Amino acid sequence: MKELIETIVKPLVDFPEDVQVETQEGADRVxxxxxxxxxxxxxxxxxxxxxxxxxxxxxxxxGASQQKKLFLEIVE
Incomplete structure (x- = not known):
């Protein structure tokens, strides 16, 4: 999933090397x-x-096939 997000976002931005995706997993959510x-x-x-x-x-x-709920946050 991390690779998918990077693949979508990198062509949109001027500084693709600054694109970072971090993952936080909880009991029922990612x-x-x-x-x-x-x-x-x-x-x-x-x-x-x-x-x-x-x-x-x-x-x-x-991510619909996963058992956990997915969230995407855009942070500074």
């Missing part, structure tokens, strides 16, 4: 924290959050 360069934050979020929503939709659909 949270992926996406970190990008500050100047790329707007590109990842998009107008009215449309790009971020689209990324989350793809990630949630890909």
């Amino acid at each position: 949270t992926y924290q996406l970190s990008v360069n500050k100047s790329d934050m707007g590109k990842v979020i998009g107008k009215q959050g449309r790009v971020a929503k689209s990324i989350r939709t793809v990630v949630y659909a890909a």
Whole structure:
């Protein structure tokens, strides 16, 4: 899943080397924290959050077969 997020986000940003995805697992949930360069934050979020929503939709659909709930957070 981490590779999927990186594959989606890296072409969108100016600094792909700054893209980092960290994983936090809980008992019934997995949270992926996406970190990008500050100047790329707007590109990842998009107008009215449309790009971020689209990324989350793809990630949630890909993880639907897992038994745990997936979350994607975009952090600074």
